[in-house]
Amino acid sequence: xxxxxxxxxxxxxxxxxxxxxxxxxxxxxxxxxxxxxxxxxxxxxxxxxxxxxxxxxxxxxxxxxxxxxxxxxxxxxxxxxxxxxxxxxxxxxxxxxxxxxxxxxxxxxxxxxxxxxxxxxxxxxxxxxxxxxxxxxxxxxxxxxxxxxxxxxxxxxxxxxxxxxxxxxxxxxxxxxxxxxxxxxxxxxxxxxxxxxxxxxxxxxxxxxxxxxxxxxxxxxxxxxxxxxxxxxxxxxxxxxxxxxxxxxxxxxxxxxxxxxxxxxxxxxxxxxxxxxxxxxxxxxxxxxxxxxxxxxxxxxxxxxxxxxxxxxxxxxxxxxxxxxxxxxxxxxxxxxxxxxxxxxxxxx
Numbered sequence: 001x002x003x004x005x006x007x008x009x010x011x012x013x014x015x016x017x018x019x020x021x022x023x024x025x026x027x028x029x030x031x032x033x034x035x036x037x038x039x040x041x042x043x044x045x046x047x048x049x050x051x052x053x054x055x056x057x058x059x060x061x062x063x064x065x066x067x068x069x070x071x072x073x074x075x076x077x078x079x080x081x082x083x084x085x086x087x088x089x090x091x092x093x094x095x096x097x098x099x100x101x102x103x104x105x106x107x108x109x110x111x112x113x114x115x116x117x118x119x120x121x122x123x124x125x126x127x128x129x130x131x132x133x134x135x136x137x138x139x140x141x142x143x144x145x146x147x148x149x150x151x152x153x154x155x156x157x158x159x160x161x162x163x164x165x166x167x168x169x170x171x172x173x174x175x176x177x178x179x180x181x182x183x184x185x186x187x188x189x190x191x192x193x194x195x196x197x198x199x200x201x202x203x204x205x206x207x208x209x210x211x212x213x214x215x216x217x218x219x220x221x222x223x224x225x226x227x228x229x230x231x232x233x234x235x236x237x238x239x240x241x242x243x244x245x246x247x248x249x250x251x252x253x254x255x256x257x258x259x260x261x262x263x264x265x266x267x268x269x270x271x272x273x274x275x276x277x278x279x280x281x282x283x284x285x286x287x288x289x290x291x292x293x294x295x296x297x298x299x300x301x302x303x304x305x306x307x308x309x310x311x312x313x314x315x316x317x318x319x320x321x322x323x324x325x326x327x328x329x330x331x332x333x334x335x336x337x338x339x340x341x342x343x344x345x346x347x348x349x
Contacts, residue, residue, distance in 0.1 A: 122193060
């Protein structure tokens with residue numbers, strides 16, 4: 001049995017990036033549980049584990065210039081982003097210093113709002129902490145005081161706030177928009193932009209545990225390296241590729257790995273997409289792009305030396321690529337008629 005399992009892992013590794021990959025059996029139980037809560041039509045997932053929530057200003061100033069730190073910080077930030085913005089950072093400030101076991105952001109129906117790359121989407125973020133302690137009681141009381149209204153879903157209170165786009169007069173709000181927060185247990189925070197998305201997570205969370213991670217997507221899950229500091233998976237309806245997976249610092253290595261899986265509509269699309277994305281990264285990082293026999297294309301960026309700046313632009317370019325991968329359609333997106341330069345809090349690239 002052990003021999004067959006080892007052989008299976010070896011085969012999966014050969015089909016992926018020619019680097020060691022964990023097999024599906026090695027997915028952490030907590031990650032498997034959280035992924036099983038997500039709706040089946042989820043389009044993007046970003047995950048980061050085992051980190052401490054830190055002051056926004058200090059993190060962005062220190063880590064924005066360094067490629068490795070910028071990549072890790074960006075994915076962690078994307079996994080917890082609504083809590084950083086809720087009530088102008090009031091709740092995130094209280095959570096600063098809290099240790100996070102796992103943070104997962106998930107979304108669908110991404111919409112490009114203007115030429116600056118501002119977007120909105122339907123989704124929810126799940127933050128599982130080690131021990132909220134008295135912070136949990138403080139959050140419940142504060143949410144009850146601050147919320148515009150309180151609803152009940154699957155036996156849990158759902159605290160309703162205005163959308164982050166509420167005060168932007170140039171954006172036409174959709175009826176589903178808002179910020180919806182739930183605390184289903186003493187250490188778990190749910191914060192969504194779409195009530196139905198959050199409600200489905202609460203419902204699935206109560207179901208019996210089983211591995212149903214977005215069914216029918218085994219080719220993508222086989223590319224996720226759960227030893228990574230953070231990772232991102234994106235499924236496309238477009239013609240360029242069927243999906244993309246990005247692993248940051250897998251197996252403790254100072255590098256980033258990305259895989260683009262082929263689409264039936266465009267066998268050459270993954271390479272063109274990978275080159276258009278990653279050749280924009282500063283030359284000092286030397287992205288390696290390779291095409292496999294199955295049509296998938298892998299990208300490898302080495303961060304060595306680990307703390308090298310390469311250039312003052314490198315961290316910013318990487319953050320742009322990672323954010324764009326999470327939210328882009330790679331087809332013609334729906335663009336609102338908005339005056340260029342409008343700022344949308346919490347929804348920028």
